[in-house]
Amino acid sequence: MKLKEFEAKELFQRVDIPISNGLLIKNVNDIPPFHDARLLKVQTLAGGRGKAGGVCLVRGADEARKLASRFLHSLFMDEQITELLLDEKVEIAKELYLGILFDTSKRLPVFIYSEAGGADIEELKRRDPSKIKLGEIIYHHGLVEDDCSFLLKDSSLPPSVQQQVKDVMKKLYTCFTRFDCKMLEINPLVVTTENNVVAVDAVAVLDDDARFRWEIPFVERTNNRPVTKREAAAHLIDKDDYRGVAGKTFVDLDGDIAILTSGGGASMTLLDALVDYGGKPANFTEYGGNPPMEKVEKLTRVVLDREHLSGLLVAGVIANFTNIAETLKGVLNILIEQKPAFPIVIRRAGPHDDEARVMLMAAKEKYGLDIHYYDEKISLTQAAKIMVDLSRQYKDRLNKKPQEKPTKEKKKRGKQ
Amino acid sequence: MAILINEKTRFLIQGITGKQGEQACQEMLTAGSIVVAGVTPGKGGQEVLAVPVYNTIKEAQQKHTFDCSVIFVPPRVAKSAIVEAMEAGIPLINVVTENIPVHDMAYCFSLAKEKKVIIIGATSAGIFSVGKAKCGPIGSGKAKIAFTPGPIGVISRSGGMSCETSLVLSQAGLGQSTVVSIGSDVLMGAAFAELVPLFEKDKETKGIVLFGEIGGTSEEDLAAYLTKRKEQGKPFSKPIVAFISGKFASNMPGVSLGHAGAIIEGNKGTRENKVKVLREAGVVVAEIHHDVARLIKERIISKK
Numbered sequence: 001m002k003l004k005e006f007e008a009k010e011l012f013q014r015v016d017i018p019i020s021n022g023l024l025i026k027n028v029n030d031i032p033p034f035h036d037a038r039l040l041k042v043q044t045l046a047g048g049r050g051k052a053g054g055v056c057l058v059r060g061a062d063e064a065r066k067l068a069s070r071f072l073h074s075l076f077m078d079e080q081i082t083e084l085l086l087d088e089k090v091e092i093a094k095e096l097y098l099g100i101l102f103d104t105s106k107r108l109p110v111f112i113y114s115e116a117g118g119a120d121i122e123e124l125k126r127r128d129p130s131k132i133k134l135g136e137i138i139y140h141h142g143l144v145e146d147d148c149s150f151l152l153k154d155s156s157l158p159p160s161v162q163q164q165v166k167d168v169m170k171k172l173y174t175c176f177t178r179f180d181c182k183m184l185e186i187n188p189l190v191v192t193t194e195n196n197v198v199a200v201d202a203v204a205v206l207d208d209d210a211r212f213r214w215e216i217p218f219v220e221r222t223n224n225r226p227v228t229k230r231e232a233a234a235h236l237i238d239k240d241d242y243r244g245v246a247g248k249t250f251v252d253l254d255g256d257i258a259i260l261t262s263g264g265g266a267s268m269t270l271l272d273a274l275v276d277y278g279g280k281p282a283n284f285t286e287y288g289g290n291p292p293m294e295k296v297e298k299l300t301r302v303v304l305d306r307e308h309l310s311g312l313l314v315a316g317v318i319a320n321f322t323n324i325a326e327t328l329k330g331v332l333n334i335l336i337e338q339k340p341a342f343p344i345v346i347r348r349a350g351p352h353d354d355e356a357r358v359m360l361m362a363a364k365e366k367y368g369l370d371i372h373y374y375d376e377k378i379s380l381t382q383a384a385k386i387m388v389d390l391s392r393q394y395k396d397r398l399n400k401k402p403q404e405k406p407t408k409e410k411k412k413r414g415k416q
Numbered sequence: 417m418a419i420l421i422n423e424k425t426r427f428l429i430q431g432i433t434g435k436q437g438e439q440a441c442q443e444m445l446t447a448g449s450i451v452v453a454g455v456t457p458g459k460g461g462q463e464v465l466a467v468p469v470y471n472t473i474k475e476a477q478q479k480h481t482f483d484c485s486v487i488f489v490p491p492r493v494a495k496s497a498i499v500e501a502m503e504a505g506i507p508l509i510n511v512v513t514e515n516i517p518v519h520d521m522a523y524c525f526s527l528a529k530e531k532k533v534i535i536i537g538a539t540s541a542g543i544f545s546v547g548k549a550k551c552g553p554i555g556s557g558k559a560k561i562a563f564t565p566g567p568i569g570v571i572s573r574s575g576g577m578s579c580e581t582s583l584v585l586s587q588a589g590l591g592q593s594t595v596v597s598i599g600s601d602v603l604m605g606a607a608f609a610e611l612v613p614l615f616e617k618d619k620e621t622k623g624i625v626l627f628g629e630i631g632g633t634s635e636e637d638l639a640a641y642l643t644k645r646k647e648q649g650k651p652f653s654k655p656i657v658a659f660i661s662g663k664f665a666s667n668m669p670g671v672s673l674g675h676a677g678a679i680i681e682g683n684k685g686t687r688e689n690k691v692k693v694l695r696e697a698g699v700v701v702a703e704i705h706h707d708v709a710r711l712i713k714e715r716i717i718s719k720k
Contacts, residue, residue, distance in 0.1 A: 265574020
């Protein structure tokens with residue numbers, strides 16, 4: 001999970017990394033009287049806010065309040081802004097870059113250090129990679145003195161400043177391990193005109209799998225926007241019940257075909273095919289690892305909580321452990337409760353799939369649900385095509401009879 | 417032959433008394449695997465399907481020897497279980513547990529490198545040397561029908577798709593030598609680049625099929641390995657066919673890793689880049705998943 005600047009700086013504070021003096025502003029009235037020059041910084045999850053005009057120089061409280069009322073609770077780079085940081089204007093002599101993240105190829109944390117910091121660091125990598133130092137850390141040894149010396153080998157900074165930078169490196173590594181960070185970045189790490197080293201900006205990405213030991217319970221969000229209601233509801237399903245996985249990943253999408261998949265790789269392969277055939281998914285989510293029926297019920301409810309759906313696709317690879325009858329019963333219970341008129345395509349095989357077939361066919365008959373069930377004889381991609389075709393036919397029927405309510409539609413097809 | 421595990425491999429199951437561990441134990445025994453013992457702290461002295469359970473690996477080693485440990489313990493204690501197996505000198509560790517914190521795995525990988533231990537996973541569905549032995553949940557229950565013995569080595573970043581890929585191959589009359597589910601975590605154990613050399617040495621394997629995904633760098637690492645082999649004048653000797661999923665997911669809003677991610681990975685991780693570098697390195701990339709069967713078949717036949 002990615003943090004905003006002020007949250008990342010909260011981590012920095014706990015490990016004593018020197019940061020610029022800032023005040024969190026959630027409301028225009030939070031701005032105290034002042035007369036000097038300060039920076040008003042929009043708190044976003046996306047990068048590049050400086051270039052987009054999200055960091056403004058303000059002289060005095062009046063100017064700050066005027067600007068704050070414009071930013072707060074409005075959209076900036078597609079994000080709803082709820083916080084600003086009123087930050088000290090540090091006198092910059094030099095901008096450094098310091099970051100740490102995992103190198104997936106070497107499976108080790110890597111420090112990135114450059115004495116040409118600032119907004120164009122990526123550009124610098126193309127132009128003059130020699131100005132960027134990379135230092136691998138042997139994880140089970142931890143950060144050692146030699147690692148820091150290596151990064152500072154060609155430094156042009158005065159020794160006292162180098163010592164401060166080294167100190168920040170050590171503290172940043174402590175921060176990295178103690179808070180289970182996947183990535184940390186200070187850009188810029190400023191050397192002030194008085195030769196002090198200060199973190200002026202901060203980026204942090206935390207490991208969600210380590211949530212159980214996070215020291216600070218940060219509010220959950222997905223991607224570069226706050227979580228939607230459906231996403232929050234889906235994530236909640238998984239939170240307090242460790243049996244199987246359901247809803248841990250949930251992304252709201254624009255389409256009209258509701259999706260319940262099983263197995264990450266299968267889900268992606270399935271969506272690739274669905275879109276190739278012209279279908280539009282309404283969401284992306286998964287369940288697996290033999291979750292109990294109640295978890296699947298809850299997830300189904302979230303998945304179907306959307307207007308104008310034209311189909312539900314429940315698909316996954318042949319299950320090893322997942323009880324197909326029990327998990328599909330969870331889906332079916334909600335279908336019986338809501339009695340949707342749209343087609344439902346199910347491609348699932350595995351333990352107890354014969355039972356599942358009997359159960360689904362009985363429900364199709366009894367409740368008039370438009371269920372199409374397949375096992376492993378139909379491939380995932382074929383199931384995706386069947387879903388797209390049926391959904392298209394369903395929409396065609398609706399468009400032909402716009403005056404009719406979907407409930408009538410449902411009764412008609414119940415007789416099939 | 418096969419890679420990693422075979423009918424002689426002596427397995428230890430850590431977390432054998434849990435629901436998943438016990439289920440896998442049963443399936444492993446059915447598949448012909450030699451499950452020597454299990455470990456669950458505090459449950460020493462019990463038996464699971466006639467397999468003796470010990471409190472620690474050390475205790476178990478007084479009576480037994482192990483070639484491979486399979487990890488089923490919960491994510492919060494997985495690190496200590498993996499470290500225990502490494503300290504005990506077990507050369508191959510298959511981590512089935514999901515959701516292990518990345519820092520815990522980073523510690524394990526760094527120690528594994530020093531101790532020359534092979535870790536497969538985490539989030540692995542297991543390893544299946546078809547007709548010989550298997551570990552982990554792979555190919556359990558009905559999923560067995562997907563796997564048939566034969567000449568294709570399969571490596572998959574998705575557990576489910578290791579089964580689906582084998583199913584597609586089996587339906588085309590191509591069995592599998594060994595199927596390895598390597599997981600798809602941020603940090604992965606032995607992946608494509610580390611495993612294809614093993615398949616190259618395996619006489620039974622005639623071709624290799626991969627299931628890759630967006631994110632990470634394991635496809636790029638493989639491409640770099642194959643290119644290096646070419647430059648050394650020892651080009652890789654067996655055909656490789658891959659499918660990379662995530663065409664659609666690439667367009668979904670994703671977490672940006674900011675500058676640091678871009679500096680280390682550049683444009684690595686995207687499907688576009690993976691397909692490009694794999695093709696340049698001589699790998700055949702399928703556009704539709706079920707096409708992998710036809711593509712590898714053509715190449716095996718033309719080799720004969």
